[in-house]
Amino acid sequence: MKRLNILLSLAFILINIFSFAQTQRLVLAEEFTNASCGPCASQNPAFDALLQQNTDKVTSIKYHMSWPGPDPMYSQNTVDNNARRSVYGINSVPHVQMDGSWWDGMPSQVNQARINSAYARPSAFEMQVQHQLIDNDQKIYVKTLIRATEDVNVSNLRLFVVVIEKHIHFNSPPGYNGEKDFYNVMKKILPDKNGYKLSSNISNGEYFLVENTWELANVYNNNELSVVAFIQDMGSKEVYQAANSSTDPLVLPYQNDVEITGLKYETDKNCSGTMSPVVEIRNNGNNTLTSMEVKYSVNNGEEHTYNWTGNAASLEKTEIPLTDLSFDVLDTNHLVVTVTKVNNVNDEYVANNNLDFEFYRADVVEQAYLIIYLDQHPEETTWKLMKSDNTVVQEGGPYSGSGQKVINLEFNGSGCYRLEMYDAGGDGFSGTGKYIVAYGDNSISFEGKHFTDKDVNEISYDIVGVKSNISDIKDLNIYPNPATDKIRISFYLISKEDVGIEIIDMQGRVVKQFDRRSFDAGQINTDVDIDDLTAGLYLVKITAGNQVKIDKINVK
Numbered sequence: 430m431k432r433l434n435i436l437l438s439l440a441f442i443l444i445n446i447f448s449f450a451q452t453q454r455l456v457l458a459e460e461f462t463n464a465s466c467g468p469c470a471s472q473n474p475a476f477d478a479l480l481q482q483n484t485d486k487v488t489s490i491k492y493h494m495s496w497p498g499p500d501p502m503y504s505q506n507t508v509d510n511n512a513r514r515s516v517y518g519i520n521s522v523p524h525v526q527m528d529g530s531w532w533d534g535m536p537s538q539v540n541q542a543r544i545n546s547a548y549a550r551p552s553a554f555e556m557q558v559q560h561q562l563i564d565n566d567q568k569i570y571v572k573t574l575i576r577a578t579e580d581v582n583v584s585n586l587r588l589f590v591v592v593i594e595k596h597i598h599f600n601s602p603p604g605y606n607g608e609k610d611f612y613n614v615m616k617k618i619l620p621d622k623n624g625y626k627l628s629s630n631i632s633n634g635e636y637f638l639v640e641n642t643w644e645l646a647n648v649y650n651n652n653e654l655s656v657v658a659f660i661q662d663m664g665s666k667e668v669y670q671a672a673n674s675s676t677d678p679l680v681l682p683y684q685n686d687v688e689i690t691g692l693k694y695e696t697d698k699n700c701s702g703t704m705s706p707v708v709e710i711r712n713n714g715n716n717t718l719t720s721m722e723v724k725y726s727v728n729n730g731e732e733h734t735y736n737w738t739g740n741a742a743s744l745e746k747t748e749i750p751l752t753d754l755s756f757d758v759l760d761t762n763h764l765v766v767t768v769t770k771v772n773n774v775n776d777e778y779v780a781n782n783n784l785d786f787e788f789y790r791a792d793v794v795e796q797a798y799l800i801i802y803l804d805q806h807p808e809e810t811t812w813k814l815m816k817s818d819n820t821v822v823q824e825g826g827p828y829s830g831s832g833q834k835v836i837n838l839e840f841n842g843s844g845c846y847r848l849e850m851y852d853a854g855g856d857g858f859s860g861t862g863k864y865i866v867a868y869g870d871n872s873i874s875f876e877g878k879h880f881t882d883k884d885v886n887e888i889s890y891d892i893v894g895v896k897s898n899i900s901d902i903k904d905l906n907i908y909p910n911p912a913t914d915k916i917r918i919s920f921y922l923i924s925k926e927d928v929g930i931e932i933i934d935m936q937g938r939v940v941k942q943f944d945r946r947s948f949d950a951g952q953i954n955t956d957v958d959i960d961d962l963t964a965g966l967y968l969v970k971i972t973a974g975n976q977v978k979i980d981k982i983n984v985k
Contacts, residue, residue, distance in 0.1 A: 451551035452578045454528075456487040456544060457659050457671035460536060461514060461524045464604025464611070465498025468535075469523040476525075476536035477612050479544070486548040488657050488673050489613045490591055494522050498605045502597070502614050505647035509615060512622035516666065530666035553579045556672035557679050558590075560656045568644050571619065572744065573658045573672075574679050576636035582629065585663040589624040590641050592617045595653045613657070617643050627660070635780065636682050638713060638744075681743065685771040686714040687721060688781040690746065693883075695764070697875045700791035700845035700889040701817050702758050708749040708766055708784065712741045714777070722770035723749055727756040728763060760790050791845065793889045797868040798979060799825075799848070801834040804862025809853040812864075814838055817845050827853075835968055835979045838866070840890035850877055850884040857881065869977065902978045907969055911983040914960035918969065924950045926973040930957065933968040940967070948973075959984055 458480065462469045480489050492510045493502040503510055517526050517533070526533045527547055557574040573590055597611045618624065619641040627637075648654060656674035661667065691709035704727075712718040718741040726732045733753050741747050756762070768782035769775070776782050801810065811826030822841045828834060840846060850864055858864070863878040866888060877884040903921040910916070918930065928948050932941040940962065962984045971978045 452553070452555050452670070454548060454550055454552040455556075455671045455673070456547040457528055457657070457668045458487055458489040458539070459513065459517075459526045459529075460489060460491050461494055461517075461519045461522050461526075462491055463494045463496060463498065463522050463606075464500040464502065464602070464608055465606050466496075466522045466604075467606050470606035470608045472523055472536040473608065476523075476539060479539060479541070480612075483541075483544050487544050488671055490593060490657050491612060491614050493614065494519070496522070499603070501603050502611065506615070506617060509618045509622050512618070513615075516663075526666075528671075529661055529668035531668070552670040553577060553581050554660055554670040556658060556660070556670050558656050558658045558672045558674035559677065559679050560654070560674040561676060562651060562654070563642075566645075566651050568642055569654060569656075571641040571643075571656050571658075571674065572679055573639045573641075574636065574681070575639075575660065575670075576682060577631045577633055579633050581631045581669070583662050583664070584629045586627040586629065586631075586660060586669075587624040587663055588627055588639060588658065588660050590619040590639065590656060590658045591615055592619065592643060593655055593657055594648060594650065595655050597649050597653070616648060616654075617646075619643055624661075636778075637781075638679075638688070638711075679744070681713055681715050683777040684714050684716045685774055685776065686778045686781075687711070687718065687768045687771050687776055688713045689766065689768065689784045692766075692784060692786055693748070693881055694885050695786055695788065696847075696886050697788050698791040698886050698888065699758055699762065699788055700887050701847070702756055704751075704754045704756075704764070706751050706754070706764070706786075708751060709746060710749060710768065711746045712743055713781070714771065715743055716772060717742055718745075718747075718772065720770070720772055721749075721768060723751075723766065723768055725751055725754075725764065725766040727754060727765075728759060730756055758790050762788050762790075764788070791887045791889045792868060792872075792874045793891050794868040794874070795891065796976060797838045797840075797866055797874065797888060797890075798977065799834075799836045799838055800865045800867065801828070801836075802858070802861060802863050802865075803828055803831055803834065804859045806854055806859070807831070810858075811851045811853070813849050813851075814840075815847045815849065816841065817847070822846070826851075832966065833968065835981070837979070838888075843891045845887055845889050847885065847887050850880075852880070852882055855882045857884070867977070902971055902973050902976050905971060905978045905980055907980050907982055911985045912959060913985050915956055915958055916969075916982060917954060917956050918971065919952070919954050920971060920978070921952050922948055922950050922973060928953070929972040930955075931970040931972075932957075932959070932962070933970060934965070945972075 492513045493500045495503050523536050525536050555576045555578055559572045561570045563570045571590055594614045594616055597614055599609045602609055659671040660669040688711050690711050693707040695706040696704055721737040723735040724732055737749055764786040766784040807828035810828055813821050814823040815821050823839045857880040858878045865876040866874045868874055874888055875886045906919045907916055927945040929945040930943040931939050934940050964984055967982050969980050969982055
């Protein structure tokens, strides 16, 4: 995974401290209900009418539960519905939580006085939410802007962005209680049931911007889609602020403000002393971005300046290629990037325009292997192993099927090598997919999962790279293959060594493991019983010292 120590908008260094008054609260009412619940049917109409009369004071989210009877709005998203139930320990319906832990009870107990009392409490945050339907109305794109109006010190503060369907009407009741109309029904919590963990120390005036996209599922009417966002202390369960979305553009805090949002094509491990990363930035100012000055250096070396000109609208993203990146490789290295000028003036908010990326000297190996855990789109995955002069010495993909691919990397002489992993879909690996480059006694040199179209890393090859007394495993042969009850593992050792054997299934689980045994140099033949393995493909991993060889067998 990328070790990116980047000062994004959740990690703040505030230069200009503003004084803001406390903010008006929007109360959040979370109701737990069910389409087959009799008391829900009797209490919801008056509760919904009260909410409708107070849209300037209170917003709501309805989570549908599994009991006492069938409810399609529960079954369409059991994970998120049950997650919010677990937050409060809900065991009866209907039930309402107002501002989390501030008050809870039945919908019939919510009245105007209770709403007014909750509304009268000031909040520590301002919030704006914008939603748009994109990709031919197949996805919803949400932007949430939060700014603190006083200091907040809370250890487990989280932001939840919840897509709701404001009104769902059924021609006939979907459950047993006769209800046909349902309001503010939860469809999806973004990015997932856990929300976003916020900084534990947020100062007055700090802000951050979160973007989400969700591919629509189980939506009855796209025109009824909206979003409710809220900030909650997961310790006390108190909700600090809530906000309803609109389609209006966000009003940003500053006129000229750029945020560094990411880094592409960087290397966690480096041996070449060169790098060609790309900095991703977003225009967080209300003004159109037409020019920008970016300064960067590695290991406090020569400072380079990149003067960008172009046209980026408010909240539009662009990429800045960093050129002239050449440096002496240390054990630990730092690439530091700062946006200094925006539209020919100083950036007005410096908390989000710095990046400090830490990377390390590449491992020196005698042998290494690439393990690819294929995702749902293996046809998008390819890779190349290149020398420092860009000569391709090995490549692979695209792939098909599922499971793992294990490839021994074939180095062509001592030197620094670059591995580039490509994803034609531009979204790295999804689900359980990832790649690992390992060496020696199962040591991981680097791995990757979350990237865009390309991930880059380096590794150094030397015949005496790990230690001079490593024994080499030669001429590995496993037979019969396919096999049924027994296999013979045959290989040649250059010198005496302790040898371990593991059999691994296609999910990466070790299904058989044998204690290390000492073998003298020479030809080794050892038999292994496999009659207890189910039919399928397996990897046989042989370890001698820090040397590893892997081959595949098919068990019938």
